[in-house]
Amino acid sequence: MEDWRRTPLVFWVTSLPPTLWLVVFFLIPLALVWVMSFGELDGLIDIKITGTLANYARALDPLYLEVFGKSLVFAGFTTVISLLVGFPVALAIVFASPRWRPILLLLVILPFWTNLLIRTYALIAVLRVRGFANFSLEWLWDQGNTVLALMGLGSYQLLGDRFEPLELLYNNTAVVIGLVYVHMPFMILPLYAALERLDRSLIEAALDLGASQFRAFLTVVVPLALPGIISGGILVFIPALGSFLTPDLLGGTDSQMIANVIERQFKGANDWPFGAALSFLLMYLTFAALTVRALVNRRAERRGGA
């Protein structure tokens, strides 16, 4: 590594803009919110900073802890499903021919070219009762009936006497589908980065030594991809934990996540100090997740070094 002391000017010039950016647009606003979380409402607009812990005490009420818990479950499911779906996709991209690889990667990030809100509305159009998913199912149902009729079984109504559309929208499943859909690229890209570096001769060696494909995958590929799995997991878990748009638009009466509660504090409830306290509790949870990653990384490094 280049020693910055030898070229101090270059160091200062290049690091000043990002540092300023970070301080002005991230640390200062964050500090303001943090201070606000120790405040009390004074009338409708003013907030008195009294150093009170009442906001945190309120946030630790079982009611809100339950909402935190539910958000963790949503984010957890999202992460696991993203991993299960994303891993084969990342593997497929790694093993695709070099000509296809950039195109496949482009396809993974393509959704980012569209605004999240518009993608979520598109999902509504897919999932609703008169939506594309149900249209497709209905079409299949019609085809199935035609086939049955051709086989002379048309009068038995084996597929039910009319097509019942599935209730896909406005429930917790819809929320998880939405979260997985939105966050999948964050899982695939780090997995791809980890798997691409993987030395394929190790897999060959495992196979040569008599391991089954599955065994080779579990004992060679997965451990080597672990950094990618952890990075992807973190990148999916953290934003999923703080989602409010997806549960708001796709969820039913049971789908409230903690960010929905926080949003309301800054709007309808007009209780910014409480919203700030909830935000910071959410951030501490996030830090906890990052700490876990750091610990796992360190352990992996130590094992690698030994």
Added chain:
Amino acid sequence: MAHCKPFRPSRRSFLAGTGAVAAGLTFLPKAGFSAEEKVVNFYNWDTYIGETTLDDFKGASGIEVNMDLFADNAELFAKLKEGNPGYDVIVPSNDYVERMVAANMLMKLDHSKIPNIANIDLAFMNPNHDPGRVYSLPYMWGTIGIGYRKSRVDGVPDSWKWLYESDQYAGKIALLGTPSTVIQIACKYLGYPLNESDPAKLEKAADLIIKQKPSIKVFADDNGQDLLLSGEVDLTMEWNGDILQVMAEDDDISYVVPKEGGLLWEDTLAIPTGAPHPENAHAFMNYVLDAEAGAAIADFIQYATPNAAAKALMDKSYTENPAIFPPDETVKNSEVAIYQGPEYSQLIDRLWTKINAA
């Protein structure tokens, strides 16, 4: 109130808002000694002005109207609470007028600059939320009731029971996503006043909703009419104007204010404190209250106008439409939401969190 609104205009209005701030900043120093630049910044609900009103106003006065959109009163309030980002005319609902007056967020109006006030029906000139109309003028009014699909519902669902305490239409019901409204109407159904503030009774109202949750499909964020139109639900609690807009597209949809009474609301025109162009704001409000202009707006957005002169210009399909102007009996049973202070807002939010978490 808020309408067929597919997208929240967050980014757009942010950009326009920053533009408005810039305009406001460059303008402020000379405000004292020169005429205002020919601009008025209007912050409105979506589809809530006549098709050509803004252009017509520009033609008549030479003043350019920049319109930004907000999705609900909470958003309007949050946007203005840390200081006016440059808006001249806003459209808060009755209880938010009270809230904003309490927070010194509205300017007193100069009635002498708005001669068209004479057009307003006198019944609207001295409401509880703004006695003497010091801060706000009525723009549109209406009710919250039940929009329903006739072919899927037995008779007319003229009781809140069908939404709050019955499983006959389980899974085909949408309530509004506005916590206070949903809880207030539950109070109404239980026989309490709409503005009940006793925590124990509010708790009972919340319990009623929690018990009904398995039958409720969704708390719709201002898109109940779309859910009704697309067949997602068969009954929805909604603003009358929203349902009227889909009634025009689908004969099978109708609207009723239940016999227990509904919620009456009034949207107003007001000038937020710190408005950079107060003169233009008064001129714009005067134009909106003009008989012809007001009739054009009412004809397009299909809400009830408090403008008697404008109403006189409208035909019967508007003035005698019970979904726009409900029967007197209904109006008598209905109530107006009152702003009840921060503790009430916090209690409502806590109950709403509980309802959603249960």
